[in-house]
Amino acid sequence: MTTDTTPILRVDHLRKCFGAACILKDASLSLRKGEIKVLIGPSGGGKSTLLQCINCLVLPDSGEIHLGGQRIDLANKADLYRLRQQVGMIFQDFNLFDHLSALDNIAIALRKVKKMGKREAAERARLELEQVGLAGKAGLYPAQLSGGQKQRVAIARALAMDPKALLLDEPTSALDPELIGEVIAVIRALAAQGMTMIMATHQIGLIATLADEILFMENGVIVEQGAPASLLGPGNPSKSQGFCDRLNDLADGGG
Amino acid sequence: MFRALLLFLSALLLTSGQSMAATKLVNGIDANFPPFAFIDKTGQPSGFDVEAMNWIAKDMGVEVSHQPIEWDGIITSLLTKKIDIIASGMSITPERAKQVAFTQPYWIIKNVFVVKKGSALTVETLLKGKKIIGVQQGTPEAKWLKEQIATQRFDYELKYYNSSPLAVEDLLNGRIDAAAMNDAPATDAAGKKAVQILGTFGMEQEDFGYAVRKEDKELLDRINTSLKKLMASPDWEALQNKYELNK
Amino acid sequence: MPTSLSVLVDALPYLLQGTFNTAVIVSAAMLLGLLLGVAIAVGLVYGNRPLRFVLGLYVWFFRGVPVLVLLFLFYFGLFTYLGLPFNALVSVSIVLGMTTGAYQANIFKGAMLSLPRGQFKAASALGMTDLQTIRSIILPQILRLSIPAWSNEYSIILKDSALAFVIGAPEIMARTQFVASRTYQPLPLYIAAGLLYFLLTWLGVAALRTLEHRLRIPGYTHHGNP
Numbered sequence: 170m171t172t173d174t175t176p177i178l179r180v181d182h183l184r185k186c187f188g189a190a191c192i193l194k195d196a197s198l199s200l201r202k203g204e205i206k207v208l209i210g211p212s213g214g215g216k217s218t219l220l221q222c223i224n225c226l227v228l229p230d231s232g233e234i235h236l237g238g239q240r241i242d243l244a245n246k247a248d249l250y251r252l253r254q255q256v257g258m259i260f261q262d263f264n265l266f267d268h269l270s271a272l273d274n275i276a277i278a279l280r281k282v283k284k285m286g287k288r289e290a291a292e293r294a295r296l297e298l299e300q301v302g303l304a305g306k307a308g309l310y311p312a313q314l315s316g317g318q319k320q321r322v323a324i325a326r327a328l329a330m331d332p333k334a335l336l337l338d339e340p341t342s343a344l345d346p347e348l349i350g351e352v353i354a355v356i357r358a359l360a361a362q363g364m365t366m367i368m369a370t371h372q373i374g375l376i377a378t379l380a381d382e383i384l385f386m387e388n389g390v391i392v393e394q395g396a397p398a399s400l401l402g403p404g405n406p407s408k409s410q411g412f413c414d415r416l417n418d419l420a421d422g423g424g
Numbered sequence: 425m426f427r428a429l430l431l432f433l434s435a436l437l438l439t440s441g442q443s444m445a446a447t448k449l450v451n452g453i454d455a456n457f458p459p460f461a462f463i464d465k466t467g468q469p470s471g472f473d474v475e476a477m478n479w480i481a482k483d484m485g486v487e488v489s490h491q492p493i494e495w496d497g498i499i500t501s502l503l504t505k506k507i508d509i510i511a512s513g514m515s516i517t518p519e520r521a522k523q524v525a526f527t528q529p530y531w532i533i534k535n536v537f538v539v540k541k542g543s544a545l546t547v548e549t550l551l552k553g554k555k556i557i558g559v560q561q562g563t564p565e566a567k568w569l570k571e572q573i574a575t576q577r578f579d580y581e582l583k584y585y586n587s588s589p590l591a592v593e594d595l596l597n598g599r600i601d602a603a604a605m606n607d608a609p610a611t612d613a614a615g616k617k618a619v620q621i622l623g624t625f626g627m628e629q630e631d632f633g634y635a636v637r638k639e640d641k642e643l644l645d646r647i648n649t650s651l652k653k654l655m656a657s658p659d660w661e662a663l664q665n666k667y668e669l670n671k
Numbered sequence: 672m673p674t675s676l677s678v679l680v681d682a683l684p685y686l687l688q689g690t691f692n693t694a695v696i697v698s699a700a701m702l703l704g705l706l707l708g709v710a711i712a713v714g715l716v717y718g719n720r721p722l723r724f725v726l727g728l729y730v731w732f733f734r735g736v737p738v739l740v741l742l743f744l745f746y747f748g749l750f751t752y753l754g755l756p757f758n759a760l761v762s763v764s765i766v767l768g769m770t771t772g773a774y775q776a777n778i779f780k781g782a783m784l785s786l787p788r789g790q791f792k793a794a795s796a797l798g799m800t801d802l803q804t805i806r807s808i809i810l811p812q813i814l815r816l817s818i819p820a821w822s823n824e825y826s827i828i829l830k831d832s833a834l835a836f837v838i839g840a841p842e843i844m845a846r847t848q849f850v851a852s853r854t855y856q857p858l859p860l861y862i863a864a865g866l867l868y869f870l871l872t873w874l875g876v877a878a879l880r881t882l883e884h885r886l887r888i889p890g891y892t893h894h895g896n897p
């Protein structure tokens with residue numbers, strides 16, 4: 170399979186300030202098709218803001234965003250809607266639509282955004298649910314699902330839109346430990362299928378084994394980036410390794 | 425759902441479009457004023473003025489409908505074209521004549537005090553004895569009684585009511601000592617409740633007239649013509665008998 | 672002298688017709704209020720500053736002026752001035768509708784603000800437009816949440832509708848008065864009027880409770896902003 174050299178997603182010098190506080194000072198990155206980049210770093214470092222700037226849920230103050238080689242006009246609402254149709258997002262708090270069943274959660278965007286017919290959308294939704302292992306839960310409402318199930322439905326919902334890339338904002342941070350595994354399994358399966366992803370996470374396993382590149386963010390800037398091979402490893406002096414060490418300590422000592 | 429609402433609202437509005445056509449007149453009445461205007465057992469407007477107006481309308485060749493309006497706002501309703509005539513026991517007064525045009529007078533009324541049956545009160549006591557007198561808001565007798573406190577050094581407290589029957593009710597409750605009103609509705613009340621007419625209290629007698637807007641000169645002429653006919657016909661006395669106005 | 676009971680029995684069809692008119696007024700007013708309330712709430716939560724200012728004035732005005740004053744203002748003043756031939760029934764419905772619209776706007780706005788912001792974000796992230804999000808995600812949830820408060824608004828507007836008699840609308844209160852004036856039997860008549868209002872309140876609230884039950888989402892209990 171030939172890899173396209175044009176990045177699927179590229180952001181340059183994104184900056185976002187809320188009043189006097191600049192959460193994101195200057196961030197740039199690019200993603201090629203099939204790449205998986207992992208954002209790590211301390212809380213408040215700007216990871217979540219960066220992700221939300223990429224799909225413009227938060228409008229960056231300055232900087233540029235290119236999707237599939239095309240520049241997105243940040244002042245044009247139609248451009249923004251189109252951007253979001255092609256870039257999916259998974260939230261820490263799942264954010265399933267509470268008044269809709271699992272099936273309808275997936276189908277609704279298909280009907281409203283992709284203008285699919287009711288039956289077509291329902292069929293596609295069912296397929297996606299199967300893919301994440303929740304075929305039997307189609308008629309259940311979010312309040313009736315466990316955290317891990319909710320996140321899997323959220324992933325199915327994002328995938329149904331056939332996104333070019335997926336943004337994952339700490340997808341397992343709100344889950345009880347015993348439920349993390351089922352979500353990680355789905356994410357690994359996605360990676361295996363070649364999904365392009367940027368993920369902010371504290372999960373050591375994902376950082377070490379899934380990432381093509383690690384980006385360490387601190388104070389709104391990417392201070393360190395590189396392949397896991399170069400940044401991680403016992404005794405590696407990198408900030409990333411230091412961060413992972415602290416995570417390991419928490420995992421072993423805490424809990 | 426929103427579409428259903430819009431349809432409903434438009435239906436509601438459409439049922440409202442009336443009183444603009446010239447061949448249909450709306451008569452505003454104080455439906456709490458028997459025997460001149462009231463709602464009968466079957467829920468239809470009835471009364472001396474209502475039937476007189478029906479007769480006049482027929483003679484004029486137009487349709488008329490009767491619309492109950494709060495007495496206090498009835499002239500405003502006429503001026504704002506919500507109604508076209510007021511045929512409802514309205515006294516002709518100089519103040520009113522400034523705002524509306526009256527037909528020729530068709531009835532004379534006196535204003536009387538009504539007290540509880542068997543009461544020992546006299547007109548004199550009521551006028552000067554610090555009593556409480558109830559009266560309908562927006563009537564000439566209300567105005568007269570208020571003015572006379574200063575002019576004739578009368579001494580009583582006035583209580584205002586939306587309608588004469590309400591004043592009679594409060595009379596029976598003991599909240600007021602007497603009710604002041606036109607003689608015809610007073611007779612009506614005396615026939616239904618334990619009250620009696622004490623007598624007049626010094627106010628000049630008044631004439632009833634029908635009222636229209638000043639600019640409706642043609643309408644006024646036509647009503648006057650038909651009114652004259654009515655008063656000259658045997659139907660006039662029949663009406664008076666029906667509503668016991670001859671007593 | 673007719674007995675209280677016979678007076679009541681004779682007048683019943685007339686009063687029941689008045690009850691129907693009251694029901695029409697209240698239904699029209701509540702529906703108008705719903706439309707206005709949703710539109711204003713959306714504007715207050717998602718609109719720009721000038722829009723929020725204008726809508727805020729509307730809410731402030733209709734909450735601040737007594738319904739009685741509004742009835743006179745609109746019926747004798749504004750409608751005439753604008754040449755709108757609305758009769759008393761329609762005028763009351765409109766005035767009450769605009770009033771409850773202001774109160775309903777606040778109900779819906781509160782519900783919207785209490786909904787987790789993630790709901791809106793997730794919809795946007797999927798590429799839904801703001802309008803689609805409001806219509807398909809926000810409104811279905813907040814309308815369900817607002818049913819109890821809406822039911823309360825209904826009973827208030829029903830009682831306010833009694834004021835319609837001052838402009839001559841043929842509803843329960845006015846008609847009861849007419850019969851009382853003719854018969855001089857206030858007690859049985861006003862008791863009957865009270866019962867008729869009570870009946871309408873009870874029916875309306877029961878219907879809304881049934882609706883709330885029908886629309887219930889399994890397991891959904893709203894905890895507010897996480």
